[in-house]
Amino acid sequence: xxxxxxxxxxxxxxxxxxxxxxxxxxxxxxxxxxxxxxxxxxxxxxxxxxxxxxxxxxxxxxxxxxxxxxxxxxxxxxxxxxxxxxxxxxxxxxxxxxxxxxxxxxxxxxxxxxxxxxxxxxxxxxxxxxxxxxxxxxxxxxxxxxxxxxxxxxxxxxxxxxxxxxxxxxxxxxxxxxxxxxxxxxxxxxxxxxxxxxxxxxxxxxxxxxxxxxxxxxxxxxxxxxxxxxxxxxxxxxxxxxxxxxxxxxxxxxxxxxxxxxxxxxxxxxxxxxxxxxxxxxxxxxxxxxxxxxxxxxxxxxxxxxxxxxxxxxxxxxxxxxxxxxxxxxxxxxxxxxxxxxxxxxxxxxxxxx
Numbered sequence: 001x002x003x004x005x006x007x008x009x010x011x012x013x014x015x016x017x018x019x020x021x022x023x024x025x026x027x028x029x030x031x032x033x034x035x036x037x038x039x040x041x042x043x044x045x046x047x048x049x050x051x052x053x054x055x056x057x058x059x060x061x062x063x064x065x066x067x068x069x070x071x072x073x074x075x076x077x078x079x080x081x082x083x084x085x086x087x088x089x090x091x092x093x094x095x096x097x098x099x100x101x102x103x104x105x106x107x108x109x110x111x112x113x114x115x116x117x118x119x120x121x122x123x124x125x126x127x128x129x130x131x132x133x134x135x136x137x138x139x140x141x142x143x144x145x146x147x148x149x150x151x152x153x154x155x156x157x158x159x160x161x162x163x164x165x166x167x168x169x170x171x172x173x174x175x176x177x178x179x180x181x182x183x184x185x186x187x188x189x190x191x192x193x194x195x196x197x198x199x200x201x202x203x204x205x206x207x208x209x210x211x212x213x214x215x216x217x218x219x220x221x222x223x224x225x226x227x228x229x230x231x232x233x234x235x236x237x238x239x240x241x242x243x244x245x246x247x248x249x250x251x252x253x254x255x256x257x258x259x260x261x262x263x264x265x266x267x268x269x270x271x272x273x274x275x276x277x278x279x280x281x282x283x284x285x286x287x288x289x290x291x292x293x294x295x296x297x298x299x300x301x302x303x304x305x306x307x308x309x310x311x312x313x314x315x316x317x318x319x320x321x322x323x324x325x326x327x328x329x330x331x332x333x334x335x336x337x338x339x340x341x342x343x344x345x346x347x348x349x350x351x352x353x354x
Contacts (some may be wrong), residue, residue: 002073003271004069004070004073005268005269005270005271005275006212006261006264006265006267006268007066007069007070007264008268008275008279009264009268009275009278009279010062010066010260010261010264011063011066011067011070011279011282012275012278012279012281012282013260013282014059014060014062014063014066015063015282015283015285015286016278016282016285016286016319017055017059018115018285018286018289019285019289019293019315019318019319020051020055020311020315021052021055021056021059022115022289022290022293022294022318023293023297023310023311023312023314023315023318024044024048024052024297024307024310024311025290025293025294025297026038026041026294026297026298026301027041027042027043027044027048027307028043028044028048028052032294033298033301035106036294036295036298037298038298038301038302041301042307044307045307045308047308048307048311053235054232057232057249057252057253057256058252058253058256058257058260060118060195061158061194061195061198061253061254061257062198062256062257062260062261063118064118064122064125064195064196064198064199064202065198065199065201065202065205065257065261066202067122067125067199067202068125068129068198068199068200068201068202068203068204068205069202069203069205069206070202071083071125071126071129071199071202071203072129072133072142072203072206073206074086075130075133076206080130080133080134083126083130084126084127084130086341087122087123087126088123089337089338089341090338090339090340090341091119091122091123091126092123093338094119094287094338094339095113095116095119095120095123097338098116098287099112099113099114099116102114102115102116102290102291105291110183111183111184112182112183113180113181113182113183113184113186114290115286115290116287117180117181117182118180118195120181120184121181121187121191121192121195121196122199124187124192125195125196125199128196129199129200129203141203141204141207142203142204142206142207143207144207145207145208145210146204146207146208151204151208151211154201154204155254157197158197158198158201158250158253158254159247159250159251159253159254160247160250161193161194161197161198161250162194162246162247162249162250162253163243163246163247163250164190164193164194165177165178165190165191165193165194165246166190166242166243166246167190168188168189168190168193169188169189169190169191171190172242174239174242174245177190177246178190178191178194198257211261212261212262212265213265215258215259215261215262215265216262216263216265216266220262221259221262221263221266224255224258224259224262225259227251227255228252228255228256228258228259231248231251231252231255232252234248235248235249235252280340281322281323281326283339283340284322284325284326284330284339285318285319285322285323285326287322287339288321288322288325288326289318289319289321289322290318292317292318292321292322293314293315293317293318296313296314296317296318296321297310297311297314300313300314331346332346332347333347334347
């Protein structure tokens with residue numbers, strides 16, 4: 001199967017950014033701080049909010065975009081049943097196992113999803129897409145490259161899904177209108193439409209890969225970068241007008257996704273050992289890192305470290321500790337069959353008869 005090193009890198013990049021998003025979690029979720037014995041914790045500093053706002057505006061849309069691309073790639077190469085079986089194991093069973101472990105750390109089983117909520121949505125997206133894929137009218141989207149007009153219409157639809165999400169969720173708060181689901185069964189219609197739209201957008205990219213080459217050129221890439229920066233600044237001015245804010249935010253999500261796609265296509269031309277290592281580790285690191293970061297950042301805070309030091313050191317500790325746990329508990333064990341898939345696992349059995 002052809003490897004798309006640019007998309008492999010971006011998927012790993014989106015996963016690893018979870019370290020940066022969760023490193024300040026004790027500051028923006030005071031309840032988490034209370035669970036480790038910290039009361040009256042200060043709010044995040046301005047730079048933390050700016051960092052979180054920037055990353056979260058495009059990180060999950062980019063992840064679902066890439067997930068959609070690889071979904072149609074696997075279906076075309078291996079078929080729907082093989083695709084569903086792989087996703088049921090690597091997403092479904094992995095979600096059940098790790099969500100249970102995190103959920104039970106406090107001694108109670110509340111069926112919470114925690115930071116693994118995106119796997120819950122992704123599992124639904126995979127099943128729905130396989131169902132839709134076998135309808136002839138829907139499948140025509142993937143039979144040949146689309147015209148420029150249709151691609152622009154799809155881009156406009158992606159932009160409009162952001163204000164649509166606020167409307168469907170009936171939540172007009174700038175920071176919480178896309179808050180993730182907390183438990184199984186909690187499917188917010190606005191979130192579902194927003195992320196599924198990017199998933200479908202990624203599937204369209206498979207038969208329109210000319211877009212990668214186009215946006216990686218100098219002038220288009222520079223134009224996209226300028227638009228993304230301008231839109232990010234405009235968001236600060238439209239915070240009081242929520243409908244305009246959501247429209248501008250939708251533009252920003254799309255432009256930043258296109259910018260990173262263009263940059264990765266331009267810079268990641270072939271595989272290398274470091275890239276392969278990060279791609280292999282990104283999913284396990286995301287699964288393992290949260291509890292380590294919470295405990296470590298709490299100890300740093302109690303020791304009197306500043307917010308910037310707490311966050312930076314927690315990112316480093318979360319990465320290193322997750323890598324160690326991967327090599328201890330996953331790499332050479334049957335758990336790797338869940339996370340990496342059996343065919344990519346180090347642990348295999350030769351069942352051939354001698």
